[in-house]
Amino acid sequence: MANIKYIEFNGKEHKVNVPNGLSVMEGAVQNNIPGIDADCGGGMSCATCHVYINDDEWFKKLPKKEMGEDDMLDQAYDPKLNSRLSCQIIVSEELDGLVVQLPEKQG
Amino acid sequence: MIKTDVVIIGAGPTGLFCAHQIGIIGLKCELVDNLDKIGGQCIELYPDKPIYDIPAVPECTGEELTNNLVQQIKPFNFNFHLSDRVQELKNNNDKWIVKTLSGKEFEAYNVVIAGGVGSFEPRKFPIKSAEKFDGKSVLYSVKDKNIFKDKSLVIFGGGDSALDWAIELSNSSKVTLVHRRDEFRGAPASVQKIKELNDKNVIDVITKHSIEEVKGNGSLESVDIKSESGEIKNIKTDYVLGFFGLIMKLGPIADWGLNLDKKTIPVNTENFETNKKGIFAIGDICSYPGKLKLILSGFHEGALAARGCFRYARPDEKYRFEFTTASSTIKDRLGIKE
Ligand SMILES: Cc1cc2nc3c(=O)[nH]c(=O)nc-3n(C[C@H](O)[C@H](O)[C@H](O)COP(=O)(O)OP(=O)(O)OC[C@H]3O[C@@H](n4cnc5c(N)ncnc54)[C@H](O)[C@@H]3O)c2cc1C
Numbered sequence: 001m002a003n004i005k006y007i008e009f010n011g012k013e014h015k016v017n018v019p020n021g022l023s024v025m026e027g028a029v030q031n032n033i034p035g036i037d038a039d040c041g042g043g044m045s046c047a048t049c050h051v052y053i054n055d056d057e058w059f060k061k062l063p064k065k066e067m068g069e070d071d072m073l074d075q076a077y078d079p080k081l082n083s084r085l086s087c088q089i090i091v092s093e094e095l096d097g098l099v100v101q102l103p104e105k106q107g
Numbered sequence: 108m109i110k111t112d113v114v115i116i117g118a119g120p121t122g123l124f125c126a127h128q129i130g131i132i133g134l135k136c137e138l139v140d141n142l143d144k145i146g147g148q149c150i151e152l153y154p155d156k157p158i159y160d161i162p163a164v165p166e167c168t169g170e171e172l173t174n175n176l177v178q179q180i181k182p183f184n185f186n187f188h189l190s191d192r193v194q195e196l197k198n199n200n201d202k203w204i205v206k207t208l209s210g211k212e213f214e215a216y217n218v219v220i221a222g223g224v225g226s227f228e229p230r231k232f233p234i235k236s237a238e239k240f241d242g243k244s245v246l247y248s249v250k251d252k253n254i255f256k257d258k259s260l261v262i263f264g265g266g267d268s269a270l271d272w273a274i275e276l277s278n279s280s281k282v283t284l285v286h287r288r289d290e291f292r293g294a295p296a297s298v299q300k301i302k303e304l305n306d307k308n309v310i311d312v313i314t315k316h317s318i319e320e321v322k323g324n325g326s327l328e329s330v331d332i333k334s335e336s337g338e339i340k341n342i343k344t345d346y347v348l349g350f351f352g353l354i355m356k357l358g359p360i361a362d363w364g365l366n367l368d369k370k371t372i373p374v375n376t377e378n379f380e381t382n383k384k385g386i387f388a389i390g391d392i393c394s395y396p397g398k399l400k401l402i403l404s405g406f407h408e409g410a411l412a413a414r415g416c417f418r419y420a421r422p423d424e425k426y427r428f429e430f431t432t433a434s435s436t437i438k439d440r441l442g443i444k445e
């Protein structure tokens with residue numbers, strides 16, 4: 001389990017405990033956190049689960065992007081260097097304390 | 108005005124199989140989809156990926172599944188209205204008037220919404236300044252390539268659409284291609300071609316930049332792009348084109364007075380009718396306790412919704428349950444000669 005902080009674009013913060021094995025996207029959806037649409041349900045084909053990892057340390061510490069994630073991020077709304085798809089980040093103890101910022105919208 | 112028993116909104120797997128069930132029980136339908144092709148998510152998002160959980164089909168791709176579903180409804184000769192979006196549903200006595208973006212009108216006893224997560228729409232630039240030029244000089248698709256002749260264009264994107272249009276339009280226009288990374292996800296042959304055209308100075312390729320602002324008084328004059336480190340570059344241009352794939356938008360479905368739960372339509376599980384009489388919702392767009400967003404569930408929902416439609420389309424007839432193996436009426440409808 002990891003405690004993850006989701007910060008909406010308007011600054012509103014949500015801290016939730018997400019069980020290991022779920023994705024950061026599922027942690028948001030199951031806790032009704034607005035701002036992550038996840039239209040494809042984690043299939044890495046919609047880019048509507050886009051988040052920013054503003055803390056550089058955290059960005060480096062996360063499991064690396066797999067093939068295809070950057071291709072999908074090309075289609076995300078306002079992608080940046082610190083963009084990730086939250087459905088591709090799987091929660092483990094190591095992610096305890098992770099902070100993710102949500103974009104203005106998903107598309 | 109096209110008169111029919113059922114209008115199906117959405118030609119994804121669920122809408123297609125529902126059409127089959129409608130045909131089997133002797134009703135007629137018309138299918139409308141915003142995409143330019145049949146198949147919904149299966150064809151737009153994963154045509155080449157194998158699916159392993161279609162009952163009795165151990166493995167098939169999104170495209171194969173779509174082709175087989177289309178094959179299965181061939182005998183009924185139902186019409187498809189593609190590249191058109193249903194905008195409006197209006198009640199008229201015991202019928203529904205269905206209007207599309209292109210101006211088509213249908214009159215039907217029933218409407219089946221098989222709209223998935225909504226209609227597929229092009230993704231747009233994340234900047235406010237692009238809005239006032241939208242559809243004029245800021246474009247997300249090419250309808251008439253002749254308008255670009257001898258003009259300058261800046262194309263944004265790194266996938267096949269961006270690369271293919273950059274290559275094609277560079278024949279008769281001055282093209283700049285801008286992408287946020289220095290890797291392109293298009294087909295290797297197109298990526299190679301872009302490199303060659305860049306070396307020959309036919310296309311100006313700028314990577315690791317993204318759009319910052321479009322500028323112009325009345326008409327578009329230039330576009331500002333920003334590098335990863337924040338430097339701004341201004342490019343004079345007549346048109347700006349963005350190719351960032353498609354996104355699913357609930358769109359007009361939200362305006363039809365239906366109960367909504369997040370982006371889904373609650374239904375009863377007896378016949379998948381919504382809170383409006385004669386309007387049914389099936390597939391990814393419907394919700395009920397235990398709903399699974401699987402193709403297999405959509406098939407079941409479509410079978411029951413079709414029977415629900417029968418009641419309104421043939422109020423004086425009684426629906427008779429029949430097996431396809433045994434019923435000669437059904438075999439007739441399928442055009443099977445014995
Ligand atoms: C990558 C990926 C892998 C998947 N793998 C599987 C799998 O292995 N097994 C499985 O069972 N499922 C899988 N799915 C889920 C499956 O694809 C969906 O459950 C299924 O496509 C839903 O079908 P549907 O017909 O309800 O909607 P969709 O396929 O979404 O089709 C809906 C259609 O309605 C159209 N539409 C919407 N609104 C309007 C309007 N107002 N006017 C006109 N047209 C409109 C849309 O353009 C769209 O074409 C996967 C999904 C993805 C993204």
Ligand code: FES
Pocket residue numbers: 025038039040041042043044045046047048049072085086087088
């Ligand atoms: S949920 Fe669709 S890409 Fe992550």
